């Protein structure tokens with residue numbers, strides 16, 4: 001299990017009772033199938049892009065190390081899931097590489113601005129590089145999604161492209177990418 005605290009992850013193999021829970025902000029775990037309903041609820045609450053249960057299960061089956069949840073006091077409050085793709089670098093055009101594509105990330109309103117999204121993104125990017133061999137991470141974000149754009153900029157993502165009419169309601173997306 002990974003505990004995110006003071007901007008570092010500490011790997012702990014013993015059980016939770018061994019920790020000082022009072023000092024923990026949140027913990028990061030790999031998604032398990034039993035988490036599916038909770039994650040789907042958070043997605044419905046936070047984002048207009050929603051998916052079938054098959055979609056979640058398929059991403060989990062293929063890329064379990066980049067499907068993460070964050071728990072506060074044992075309750076999931078945020079998640080993120082990715083797809084590992086072969087394709088061209090978004091940053092250095094025409095270089096064929098393995099990319100980590102962030103498909104969805106959300107944190108419940110009640111638990112925002114405590115570093116959860118930063119924590120799960122950093123951990124998923126580490127896993128994407130170390131376990132799947134990805135050398136770049138990218139995502140699409142609504143051009144109006146100020147808070148998410150700020151989050152990605154803070155993690156050194158750069159705005160590489162604008163996809164016109166990317167979303168079903170017609171809004172444009174920025175494609176943002178970072179080298180891992």
Ligand code: COA
Nearest residue numbers: 046105106107112113114115116117118141147148150151
């Ligand atoms: N306003 C301005 N900056 C914000 C922000 C906001 N409302 N929320 C996050 N940020 C920026 C800040 O720079 C913040 O650092 P700081 O708190 O030290 O200032 C940084 O992002 C990290 O924030 P963090 O606490 O890690 O993010 P979070 O756990 O609150 O989650 C989102 C951020 C975007 C995932 C969350 O707001 C969310 O779930 N939104 C709805 C779903 C969504 O838009 N997902 C992204 C789709 S591309």
